[in-house]
Amino acid sequence: MLNEEEAIEKLSTMIDEDRLKHTLGVRDTAIDLAQKYGADIDKAKWAALLHDCAKRLSNNRLLQRADEFGIVIDDICQRVPTLLHAPVGAEIAKREFGIDDKDILNAIRFHTLGNKNMTKLDKVIFLADYIEPNRRCKAIDELRDRVKGKTLDEAVRLACENTIKYNLEQGRIIHPQSIETRNILI
């Protein structure tokens, strides 16, 4: 397995500068949230560092790699292949970064859509991806305030609802898994 510095070095050849900045923001936020809510700090750090490692791959390449890795490509992911950057990223973390911890790999796998059985670590990464400080827009700035003092489940639900609302407003397809994630948190 690579050390953190080596992993960041390798990552910088796979994603652009802005994405790397976002990734380091997610790492720092995930470490804080793991401390606050009692998740494994080292696992949070690694899941955060690698969560977007497949983000630069084109739609075609994501579909190809998902197929190669035996990932089930449902109808929605077929239409919105960018969603595959999460499960494909988990496989790349395993195969190219030597991560074999299932908790870390699952947190990467579920960071965009969540699921009905999220662990504390999954939730920390899901939330950190949404609220890390380099993401600047009104809805996220407001959400950062709203999640203060909330339980982890409430905070994740709010982040999930914001993502669903945003995609609705943009006239995009909504993956039902994010609705399931949201419903289970009510």
Ligand SMILES: Nc1ncnc2c1ncn2[C@@H]1O[C@H](COP(=O)(O)OP(=O)(O)O)[C@@H](O)[C@H]1O
């Ligand atoms: N629930 C969803 N249903 C459909 N598309 C989604 C959903 N959530 C996110 N997306 C889309 O998938 C892409 C990646 O989402 P995300 O991982 O949140 O990206 P980023 O972290 O770069 O903002 C975006 O284009 C987003 O609009």
